[in-house]
Amino acid sequence: AQSVTQLDSHVSVSEGTPVLLRCNYSSSYSPSLFWYVQHPNKGLQLLLKYTSAATLVKGINGFEAEFKKSETSFHLTKPSAHMSDAAEYFCVVSDLSGGYNKLIFGAGTRLAVHP
Amino acid sequence: DGGITQSPKYLFRKEGQNVTLSCEQNLNHDAMYWYRQDPGQGLRLIYYSQIVNDFQKGDIAEGYSVSREKKESFPLTVTSAQKNPTAFYLCASSNTGGRVYEQYFGPGTRLTVT
Numbered sequence: 001a002q003s004v005t006q007l008d009s010h011v012s013v014s015e016g017t018p019v020l021l022r023c024n025y026s027s028s029y030s031p032s033l034f035w036y037v038q039h040p041n042k043g044l045q046l047l048l049k050y051t052s053a054a055t056l057v058k059g060i061n062g063f064e065a066e067f068k069k070s071e072t073s074f075h076l077t078k079p080s081a082h083m084s085d086a087a088e089y090f091c092v093v094s095d096l097s098g099g100y101n102k103l104i105f106g107a108g109t110r111l112a113v114h115p
Numbered sequence: 116d117g118g119i120t121q122s123p124k125y126l127f128r129k130e131g132q133n134v135t136l137s138c139e140q141n142l143n144h145d146a147m148y149w150y151r152q153d154p155g156q157g158l159r160l161i162y163y164s165q166i167v168n169d170f171q172k173g174d175i176a177e178g179y180s181v182s183r184e185k186k187e188s189f190p191l192t193v194t195s196a197q198k199n200p201t202a203f204y205l206c207a208s209s210n211t212g213g214r215v216y217e218q219y220f221g222p223g224t225r226l227t228v229t
Contacts, residue, residue, distance in 0.1 A: 009155070032215040043119075043205055043220035044158075051215055090157060094215040100165055101146060101209050101216055105157030 002027050002095040006106035014114050019063075019078040021109045023091030026072065032094040033074045034103070035065055039087045047089075050074065061085070086113045118142065119221035121206050126226045128200075136191045136224045138206035145211045147189035148218060151175060152203040161204075164189055165211055193226065200228045 007022040025031055032051045036044040048059025055067040065076045074091060091106040119140045128134045140147065146165045150158040160173030164183040178197025183189055189208075193200045203225050207218040 034217060036220075041203075041223070041225065043121075043222045044207075045220070046217050049217055096213075096215065100163060100171070101211060101218070102160070102163075103158075103218055105159075107155065107157045 002031065002093045002097075002104050004033075004091045004093045004104060004106040006089075006091050006109050008109050009107065010110050010112070012112040012114065013081045015083055016080050019076070019081045019085065019111065021076040021089050021091075021111065023074045023076065023106060024072050025074060025091070025093050027093060033065075033067065034092040034094070035059065035063070035074075035076050036090045036092060037087050038090065038108075044090065047076070081111075081113045083113050083115070086111055119206060119208055119219055121204075121221040121224050123224060124222065126224055128226070128228050130228055131195045132228075133192055133194050134200075134226065134228075136193070136204055136206075136226070138189045138191065138221060139187050140189075140206075140208045140219075140221075141187060142208055142219060143186075144208035144219070145186070146209045146216075147183065148207040148209075149173075149179070149181065149189070149191045150205045150207065152205060152223075158205060161191065193228075200226060202226060 003026045005024045034049045035047040048057045050067045058064045088108045095102040122137045148163045149161040162181045164170035180192045206221040209216040209218040
């Protein structure tokens, strides 16, 4: 079965410093992976996706993630945090075994950015 | 503007009443989904529909019902049988076709039942 584990429920950084949000996945086959962001009381927005092409995936707003099969990880990074990055971030793995486009969500990481 | 709309943004109901949440999309997507979000948890799938006039239960369908009479619309009814209905409800849509597609989300409806 597919699953994702987000290793930190809360991450706090200072503005201008790097961001690292960690995600490990479990999959019985080569997975497709996503990172979504959710600002308070809003819907989810896709940041980036990995679908077995390049292992380093660039997304919107300066975020990127690297797929590492040997470590079963898909960590999200950004070189320099901005105040507007404060939000909840979800690591997501796809599961087509049920015959439809199912997404399995991690529990989320809340990112706080301090001045 | 293409996207997904959900209405209302906030909804308050008394216990024992059914309530229907609206979801409309103009992305021409075949598939639509309803999720429930509780604090500190990821999203959990309630129902999904891959095509008009067809829908399937997700992981937590008890106490909910849906219909899919039009491609653009996928309303969710929270019935009085749902034991803990207070939550944030998100609707999504995607293409279909045997490979992985990202899902696009609406802004959500926050339901409070007292």
